[in-house]
Amino acid sequence: MAKVHITDVVLRDGHQSLIATRMRTEDMLPICGKLDKAGYWSLEVWGGATFDACVRFLREDPWERLARLREALPNTRLQMLLRGQNLLGYRHYSDDVVRAFVNRAAANGMDVFRIFDALNDVRNLRTAIEATKAAGKHAQGTICYTTSPVHTLDAYVKLADELIAMGVDSIAIKDMAGLLTPKATGDLVKALKDRFSVPLFLHSHSTSGMAPMCQLKAVEEGCDHVDTVISSFSGGTSHPPTESLVASLHAAGYETGLDLKLLQEISHYFREVRKKYHQFESEYNDVDSQVLISQVPGGMMSNLANQLKEQGALDRIQDVFNEIPRVRADLGFPPLVTPTSQIVGTQAVLNVLTGKRYESITNEVKRYLQGWYGQAPAPVNEKVRTQAIGSEEVIDCRPADLLGDELDKLREQIGSLALNEEDVLTYAMFPEVAKTYLQERADGTLQPEPLLPKNDTRADGVVPTAFKV
Amino acid sequence: MAKVHITDVVLRDGHQSLIATRMRTEDMLPICGKLDKAGYWSLEVWGGATFDACVRFLREDPWERLARLREALPNTRLQMLLRGQNLLGYRHYSDDVVRAFVNRAAANGMDVFRIFDALNDVRNLRTAIEATKAAGKHAQGTICYTTSPVHTLDAYVKLADELIAMGVDSIAIKDMAGLLTPKATGDLVKALKDRFSVPLFLHSHSTSGMAPMCQLKAVEEGCDHVDTVISSFSGGTSHPPTESLVASLHAAGYETGLDLKLLQEISHYFREVRKKYHQFESEYNDVDSQVLISQVPGGMMSNLANQLKEQGALDRIQDVFNEIPRVRADLGFPPLVTPTSQIVGTQAVLNVLTGKRYESITNEVKRYLQGWYGQAPAPVNEKVRTQAIGSEEVIDCRPADLLGDELDKLREQIGSLALNEEDVLTYAMFPEVAKTYLQERADGTLQPEPLLPKNDTRADGVVPTAFKV
Numbered sequence: 006m007a008k009v010h011i012t013d014v015v016l017r018d019g020h021q022s023l024i025a026t027r028m029r030t031e032d033m034l035p036i037c038g039k040l041d042k043a044g045y046w047s048l049e050v051w052g053g054a055t056f057d058a059c060v061r062f063l064r065e066d067p068w069e070r071l072a073r074l075r076e077a078l079p080n081t082r083l084q085m086l087l088r089g090q091n092l093l094g095y096r097h098y099s100d101d102v103v104r105a106f107v108n109r110a111a112a113n114g115m116d117v118f119r120i121f122d123a124l125n126d127v128r129n130l131r132t133a134i135e136a137t138k139a140a141g142k143h144a145q146g147t148i149c150y151t152t153s154p155v156h157t158l159d160a161y162v163k164l165a166d167e168l169i170a171m172g173v174d175s176i177a178i179k180d181m182a183g184l185l186t187p188k189a190t191g192d193l194v195k196a197l198k199d200r201f202s203v204p205l206f207l208h209s210h211s212t213s214g215m216a217p218m219c220q221l222k223a224v225e226e227g228c229d230h231v232d233t234v235i236s237s238f239s240g241g242t243s244h245p246p247t248e249s250l251v252a253s254l255h256a257a258g259y260e261t262g263l264d265l266k267l268l269q270e271i272s273h274y275f276r277e278v279r280k281k282y283h284q285f286e287s288e289y290n291d292v293d294s295q296v297l298i299s300q301v302p303g304g305m306m307s308n309l310a311n312q313l314k315e316q317g318a319l320d321r322i323q324d325v326f327n328e329i330p331r332v333r334a335d336l337g338f339p340p341l342v343t344p345t346s347q348i349v350g351t352q353a354v355l356n357v358l359t360g361k362r363y364e365s366i367t368n369e370v371k372r373y374l375q376g377w378y379g380q381a382p383a384p385v386n387e388k389v390r391t392q393a394i395g396s397e398e399v400i401d402c403r404p405a406d407l408l409g410d411e412l413d414k415l416r417e418q419i420g421s422l423a424l425n426e427e428d429v430l431t432y433a434m435f436p437e438v439a440k441t442y443l444q445e446r447a448d449g450t451l452q453p454e455p456l457l458p459k460n461d462t463r464a465d466g467v468v469p470t471a472f473k474v
Numbered sequence: 475m476a477k478v479h480i481t482d483v484v485l486r487d488g489h490q491s492l493i494a495t496r497m498r499t500e501d502m503l504p505i506c507g508k509l510d511k512a513g514y515w516s517l518e519v520w521g522g523a524t525f526d527a528c529v530r531f532l533r534e535d536p537w538e539r540l541a542r543l544r545e546a547l548p549n550t551r552l553q554m555l556l557r558g559q560n561l562l563g564y565r566h567y568s569d570d571v572v573r574a575f576v577n578r579a580a581a582n583g584m585d586v587f588r589i590f591d592a593l594n595d596v597r598n599l600r601t602a603i604e605a606t607k608a609a610g611k612h613a614q615g616t617i618c619y620t621t622s623p624v625h626t627l628d629a630y631v632k633l634a635d636e637l638i639a640m641g642v643d644s645i646a647i648k649d650m651a652g653l654l655t656p657k658a659t660g661d662l663v664k665a666l667k668d669r670f671s672v673p674l675f676l677h678s679h680s681t682s683g684m685a686p687m688c689q690l691k692a693v694e695e696g697c698d699h700v701d702t703v704i705s706s707f708s709g710g711t712s713h714p715p716t717e718s719l720v721a722s723l724h725a726a727g728y729e730t731g732l733d734l735k736l737l738q739e740i741s742h743y744f745r746e747v748r749k750k751y752h753q754f755e756s757e758y759n760d761v762d763s764q765v766l767i768s769q770v771p772g773g774m775m776s777n778l779a780n781q782l783k784e785q786g787a788l789d790r791i792q793d794v795f796n797e798i799p800r801v802r803a804d805l806g807f808p809p810l811v812t813p814t815s816q817i818v819g820t821q822a823v824l825n826v827l828t829g830k831r832y833e834s835i836t837n838e839v840k841r842y843l844q845g846w847y848g849q850a851p852a853p854v855n856e857k858v859r860t861q862a863i864g865s866e867e868v869i870d871c872r873p874a875d876l877l878g879d880e881l882d883k884l885r886e887q888i889g890s891l892a893l894n895e896e897d898v899l900t901y902a903m904f905p906e907v908a909k910t911y912l913q914e915r916a917d918g919t920l921q922p923e924p925l926l927p928k929n930d931t932r933a934d935g936v937v938p939t940a941f942k943v
């Protein structure tokens with residue numbers, strides 16, 4: 006029987022997608038016994054925005070979370086999401102910081118490192134992949150999926166080729182915006198499995214409602230691993246539910262090794278936990294049809310709508326909306342994901358509000374056009390580049406090649422507030438926020454942001470009847 | 475390009491599944507212009523529980539709703555769900571009532587009649603199918619899907635054979651509980667399409683989270699028609715979203731004729747409408763994993779939990795739960811749908827609480843075992859039957875064969891409160907409720923049940939970030 010391996014992402018991407026990354030470690034630990042027994046290939050528990058949220062909002066030590074999860078999940082692989090040379094921060098770090106970060110994550114119990122770059126520039130993945138392998142851990146190379154004239158099947162195969170040449174243990178298809186259609190998924194998986202023997206992972210979001218179908222097609226075409234989330238944290242901008250895929254695959258003769266009864270108990274647990282964080286729920290979390298129509302994530306549009314509202318220019322939203330694909334083309338079709346979605350969106354707003362395209366240009370667009378984020382997927386618009394940076398230098402090397410070692414300097418800056426190397430790395434990620442955090446920790450004044458009391462006003466006992474025909 | 479036809483069920487099953495069938499005609503009419511232009515093959519707008527809800531709760535004339543929808547949707551087929559010989563009520567009606575009902579529905583604008591029987595006893599469909607064809611309308615025969623030792627592929631093919639022999643224009647697979655797996659769907663569709671040339675419709679609920687995958691498999695195996703619901707009324711005990719399937723199919727080279735931009739506008743409209751009915755929302759509407767584990771719908775379990783609670787016996791729920799499949803087997807494996815889910819569930823509770831199986835037997839089980847609901851899918855347990863009815867007569871004919879004409883009697887009973895034949899039929903469905911309704915209409919005192927004011931207490935402006943990786 007063919008085996009399909011499941012990674013549940015409830016402890017990372019699930020709550021990141023649905024409750025703004027706010028789940029606390031205290032709500033993770035009580036269910037770890039069951040999670041550890043359920044039969045997952047791995048649990049995604051760390052990285053992405055969780056590190057930032059721990060320090061900034063929850064006032065928790067993310068390293069301590071990792072260590073405690075490791076202890077509570079002795080039999081299950083722990084997995085994290087790492088932004089390549091950006092690690093878990095928002096800039097390019099020097100190689101010594103990258104190596105130290107990966108090394109400390111591995112030492113604290115991380116098994117699987119999913120490593121991606123927003124531009125799919127593999128040079129931004131190299132150091133992290135090397136460090137993962139040096140630590141004897143599983144290095145997973147990532148394809149950020151998007152659509153554009155240059156994002157062809159061949160281009161993705163070439164990208165996978167490069168990742169494999171760098172020695173990755175597996176490849177992940179990462180569809181952060183829910184753009185993958187079942188057909189595109191099947192074609193992409195087939196192209197990759199025809200050529201490569203490393204395990205293939207699919208990570209897709211339910212944003213557009215197509216993800217359950219994508220997962221099925223992926224498995225049919227030979228995808229070995231699928232990311233899902235326990236049903237009480239599934240759907241919308243999150244992921245398809247674990248239980249439904251497991252039952253579907255079992256019925257089709259695949260083995261997942263997962264126990265549906267245990268999954269049900271896990272789901273009930275998280276259903277209760279989720280209530281605690283009701284203040285972070287989005288009012289709308291049904292299908293985002295904007296993605297289906299324009300390939301622009303609705304979340305990005307609502308952020309822009311807020312920007313326009315503040316400027317009293319909400320009536321220009323459709324213009325901004327038409328402008329986004331043009332800016333994206335000018336920038337060489339970057340996938341729209343942090344930070345590129347912000348870079349493209351903000352410039353599109355400027356282009357519309359000033360009345361003249363690129364009359365005003367953001368610093369981020371300038372840095373992007375100078376090559377400081379890496380290589381764009383397609384050539385950028387040279388006219389726009391000249392307008393933005395004149396004759397200033399453009400780099401075409403790996404951005405981190407221009408960065409000297411910085412770990413010693415960071416260690417010196419934070420001084421005795423850092424009790425260990427992990428603290429120094431926390432400081433490296435978010436200097437200001439982390440410094441405040443470390444100071445308050447030293448002072449014994451750490452306070453998590455408050456949670457609002459439950460005030461569910463739905464009428465008790467009024468539920469739809471079971472009369473369903 | 476292969477064509478796949480879409481039926482949107484938002485005006486019937488969508489709101490029946492999610493807001494207890496409470497959507498009012500006044501909230502349907504404003505969007506009909508767009509619905510009529512979108513390109514649906516049909517819109518399911520009537521039947522099921524809507525007729526009952528109109529009279530009982532909304533104090534609307536269901537016939538007037540139909541006439542107004544017909545007028546507002548001149549270019550789209552209107553479709554209804556009809557419970558065979560039960561019509562839209564809860565008992566077997568005489569043939570003259572069935573004929574009159576179908577005739578009046580057709581005259582008021584109904585195009586497509588989806589006709590089913592809870593036991594899949596085709597004799598209970600015959601009169602309704604004949605009446606539909608006599609009215610020159612589309613008669614659709616229905617397979618109620620369930621799982622049991624006797625519900626084999628062969629059995630479903632045989633059922634379809636019988637339906638086609640009765641002259642149906644098409645066949646629907648109706649999965650009211652979300653039991654279909656993608657594999658089972660593909661196999662069933664293939665078996666039917668290999669043998670029959672009539673159009674095949676798939677109606678599946680998202681209860682277990684497998685339905686989107688089932689729809690894709692169905693189309694791949696040649697299913698011509700799929701029921702979906704506009705995304706703002708999708709998911710949970712409702713159906714997969716229209717937009718996601720349409721986009722998925724377009725990407726795979728199928729044509730649906732639907733315009734995603736219009737669908738988006740329609741979805742936004744219904745998103746606002748849904749808020750008005752917040753009091754009828756279920757607190758939990760994520761994946762029902764109970765169905766996946768036991769094939770017993772969670773909605774049925776929660777009804778039974780309430781019954782047990784009232785009797786201070788909630789601790790026996792697991793026993794009841796284990797008893798349900800045994801009672802179902804004793805009764806010859808009926809699909810669990812109204813009314814059989816209630817019949818089986820209540821008897822299971824009695825069997826557990828009395829401490830001795832079938833020491834007490836409900837009247838409904840007795841009538842069932844006497845044959846008054848039609849023929850069970852498999853032979854019933856004869857010991858249980860003897861215990862229930864002793865040597866009382868068991869009928870094996872079509873139940874309605876034993877009913878004399880009743881329309882004249884009904885017309886006489888309701889008298890001048892009925893202003894037309896439609897009123898008589900309303901009275902036939904729900905004698906007491908309809909009589910009160912017609913009396914209050916005559917008195918000018920009709921009042922719909924009140925809607926609670928909106929009191930959404932979620933904190934404004936707190937939404938998950940767009941940072942999704």
Ligand SMILES: [Co+2]
Nearest residue numbers: 473474487650
């Ligand atoms: Co239904």
Ligand SMILES: [Co+2]
Nearest residue numbers: 018181942943
């Ligand atoms: Co993600």
